[in-house]
Amino acid sequence: MAITYEAVKNLTAQLYDWSLRKVPDDAQHALRGLLSSERNETARKTLTFMLASSDAAERGNRFVCSDSGVPVYLMRIGTAARLEGPIKQAFTDGFAELVARIEPPLLDHVTNPLTLQRGHSGRHMPLVTYELIDDADYVEITCSPKALGSGRWAALEIFSFPTLDVIERYVLEVVMKAGSQPCPPVVIGVGIGGSFDYAAKMAKQATLRPVGQAHAEPMVAAMEQRLLAAVNKTGFGPMGTGGDATSMAVHVDYASGHGFTPVAVCFNCWINRRTSARIYNDGRVERID
């Protein structure tokens, strides 16, 4: 058997649909934790509403947010996986089929950046990144739809042999610029080093990591902790109307590079939507979120 066009098309459409109707368990857990320590009354009301609304979406099978964003996928391909058919096309066709059948319908969010025309399809849409996993007999696909609300505040700057304090100050500067805007409490992804494109990719993928899971290296985990503490001293709070809970997690990753060090910072809003599943060579599908 093999991992077919049909299987990838169906799963990618389902992952997108699922991601719109549920706030992932790790984010809900983090929100409850933030609620228990929040000192600002308005912020506590907002956090309580967020939890109630995510519960209502899940129970009623409704959209968490009306902005379904655009489809963004990460496909990690096992080197022992057997693929069959036009797998890249499967993403495009899966999204088109989902748009045709999903209830309630999706708003037109796919935007041509040159003409600002909006619709449900466009050049390079869905946005897919491919990676390899050595020896695995499956593909692992993550869907993390992205919208303007938190997407527009990501930033990247390139430094030359920066010390840690320079890097950490830059993260805070980006957070200050985003301020009340990116639907806090946010997950912040930070990618350090590598190259221009690689740093951005690491930052994005860092936001996919389960909330509560620290980086494997103690030095990086400590950096995540102190950055989270620093961000939560800014006071922007839930929905940016004031409070302690500006961020539920800061996830950092790094790659070795040359002396020029890109630092990329990006945000996921509080609903932190993402879903993942694997398809095995025998056709079995396994949800892993």
Added chain:
Amino acid sequence: MPISAEQARALKVGDTVLIDGDIVVSAGLPTYHRIAEYVREGRELPIDLTHGVLFHLGSYSRETPQGDLEVLYINPTTSTRFNPLMPGIIRGLGLHAVGGKGGLDAACAEAMQEAGCVYLSFPGGGSALLSEALRGVRQVAWPELLTHYRLVKLRVEGLGPATVGIDAHGNSVYDDLKAGSQERLQAIFTELDQDRAASAQASSNI
């Protein structure tokens, strides 16, 4: 809703409200450009907004088999996108409530103070609960635009909670938070440096 200038002026930053009545919404930048143009030229809008409320909320509305309009869901969009257009719209129409998420800038707050107008912050990503307040579509204008760009008058009951982010007296939680965080930034950097030094010390002791 409707809300008077006096009622708007009685609200303070940080208050939370639930909204009953008719509201007008659109999430489209082209729509706000068009509204601003109508206001500048003194033309009559297809939905009367004089002394009304106008929210940066997206909505999905469609025709039912019976020929009525139904609205399926609503949610706030980022208000700061409309910053350059809102002062003219607020003053020109004498709006008493605007809203969305993320706030508006100081120029908008100034126009709001003159008009007796508040800014209401709706929880982003709260579509499931916010949409439960929908009671019907009263009017849809500019149907040639994308669904969420249309100017839509909705009947709502218990919409919210919405937080007063900017009141009609020139107070803005957004400006206050920005200024407050900027004031604290040096102290935050200092604590960050201390944490880093402590962490380096701890790992060198291992």
